[in-house]
Amino acid sequence: MINAAVLGACGRMGSLIVENITSHPDMQLVAAFDICNFGRDAGEFAHVGNLGVPISDVKDLEAVLKESKADVLIDFTAAGATAVNAPIAARTGVNLVIGTTGLTQEQRAIVDDAIQKAQVSAVISPNYSVGVNVFFKIIREAAKYLADYDIEIIEAHHNQKKDAPSGTALRAADVISEALGGKEYIYGREGIAPRGKEIGIHGVRAGDITGDHTVLFAGNSERIEIRHMAHSRQIFAKGAVRAAEWVCKQKPGIYSMDDVLGL
Numbered sequence: 001m002i003n004a005a006v007l008g009a010c011g012r013m014g015s016l017i018v019e020n021i022t023s024h025p026d027m028q029l030v031a032a033f034d035i036c037n038f039g040r041d042a043g044e045f046a047h048v049g050n051l052g053v054p055i056s057d058v059k060d061l062e063a064v065l066k067e068s069k070a071d072v073l074i075d076f077t078a079a080g081a082t083a084v085n086a087p088i089a090a091r092t093g094v095n096l097v098i099g100t101t102g103l104t105q106e107q108r109a110i111v112d113d114a115i116q117k118a119q120v121s122a123v124i125s126p127n128y129s130v131g132v133n134v135f136f137k138i139i140r141e142a143a144k145y146l147a148d149y150d151i152e153i154i155e156a157h158h159n160q161k162k163d164a165p166s167g168t169a170l171r172a173a174d175v176i177s178e179a180l181g182g183k184e185y186i187y188g189r190e191g192i193a194p195r196g197k198e199i200g201i202h203g204v205r206a207g208d209i210t211g212d213h214t215v216l217f218a219g220n221s222e223r224i225e226i227r228h229m230a231h232s233r234q235i236f237a238k239g240a241v242r243a244a245e246w247v248c249k250q251k252p253g254i255y256s257m258d259d260v261l262g263l
């Protein structure tokens with residue numbers, strides 16, 4: 001049985017992850033953390049009834065992870081929170097699944113360094129859906145054939161999302177850039193500036209859009225649009241729980257969702 005803990009357990013993603021853990025035959029929820037709602041039951045936010053797991057203050061992360069004998073911590077919070085808490089969990093010897101996006105390069109380096117020094121295993125991915133990870137493969141291949149085309153990435157998300165552009169859009173840009181031997185990025189376009197060879201990255205925040213990502217390859221007289229649309233956050237939650245089960249069986253290291261899915 002895998003002992004799982006969830007950080008951000010009252011949030012949109014964290015609560016769905018709690019729900020998925022409770023229906024997993026080989027996993028149990030042993031701890032749940034957030035920045036408020038302390039003492040309330042994690043099952044309340046996941047709408048699965050009382051689980052006997054209270055929301056703990058993230059300030060007690062190390063003590064509660066030890067006491068609950070957690071094997072893995074699944075973190076979907078905010079960039080600043082992940083940069084502080086993932087290193088604490090790693091130093092406590094707990095494996096990690098990190099879904100939080102919007103980390104700066106410096107924050108990501110702090111997290112990576114702590115994981116490597118602590119010799120734990122971690123999956124870090126901006127998107128835990130199967131479809132988006134296949135989408136990354138498709139856009140990598142397409143880019144190789146369409147290197148001279150103008151490339152724009154458009155992402156759309158709900159109006160509560162804090163970071164922009166999305167982690168998935170940034171990863172899509174990196175995938176294309178790697179395929180083409182390096183590309184400049186531009187974030188949004190305004191004013192008078194001729195288009196160069198850069199990848200344009202554009203964010204839309206509106207209503208309750210779960211998460212859409214489009215890569216547009218445009219040439220003269222034609223264009224290709226490759227698009228992934230998430231219909232429900234369940235796809236991310238299921239992927240994160242699958243990654244948590246997988247990561248507990250791996251050697252120390254930092255893995256991607258490609259590794260989990262064997263892509």
Ligand SMILES: NC(=O)C1=CN([C@@H]2O[C@H](COP(=O)(O)OP(=O)(O)OC[C@H]3O[C@@H](n4cnc5c(N)ncnc54)[C@H](OP(=O)(O)O)[C@@H]3O)[C@@H](O)[C@H]2O)C=CC1
Binds near residue numbers: 035101236
């Ligand atoms: N990799 C993937 O597949 C996916 C990644 N994400 C990413 O996951 C993250 C969370 O998204 P979502 O669930 O929609 O966001 P929510 O705001 O709904 O959930 C985040 C939760 O974390 C809590 N929180 C914020 N700061 C802290 C902190 N310092 N310590 C402890 N808890 C904290 C929030 O509390 P409060 O509300 O009080 O601030 C909230 O309960 C985002 O970065 C998002 O981009 C989202 C979907 C899929």
Ligand SMILES: O=C(O)C1=N[C@H](C(=O)O)C[C@H](O)C1
Binds near residue numbers: 127162210
């Ligand atoms: O905040 C979200 O909702 C999402 N965030 C992730 C991202 O930034 O890429 C993944 C997904 O698109 C939903």
